[in-house]
Amino acid sequence: MDTSKIPQKQCNKCKAFKPVSCFYKNHYNNDGLHNRCSDCHKQYYRAWQKSSHGKANQRARTRKNVYGISHQQMTQMLAEQANGCAICEERIDEASLHIDHDHQTGKIRGLLCHNCNRALGGLRDDPRANASKFVSS
Numbered sequence: 001m002d003t004s005k006i007p008q009k010q011c012n013k014c015k016a017f018k019p020v021s022c023f024y025k026n027h028y029n030n031d032g033l034h035n036r037c038s039d040c041h042k043q044y045y046r047a048w049q050k051s052s053h054g055k056a057n058q059r060a061r062t063r064k065n066v067y068g069i070s071h072q073q074m075t076q077m078l079a080e081q082a083n084g085c086a087i088c089e090e091r092i093d094e095a096s097l098h099i100d101h102d103h104q105t106g107k108i109r110g111l112l113c114h115n116c117n118r119a120l121g122g123l124r125d126d127p128r129a130n131a132s133k134f135v136s137s
Contacts, residue, residue, distance in 0.1 A: 086110030
């Protein structure tokens, strides 16, 4: 196969010329492609996730801005719940917990596992829901 006819682009990071199929799409650039090849982009993203602007710190900023609690306060709440979900008491770690709050008042009710958080969302936080009566019958 003649590779000279395959459109190529130079990566801004590794400076290698690679086929355009090695670049992610980016509609903001004139050519519609990212400036870095997919390998360099993945490497950059992995480093970003570990940085102070990464995912873990993004969660901390959201927790502080939306719910008004610090990491220390959340850790204390989790310890008060014996490191378990407030509903099913299944052990949860910090990365997978959900902060349950009253949607009317914004008051935090507790820390939940994924399944219990989804269940409450499905019931639309309605305390009059007959789910407990239904399940027990």
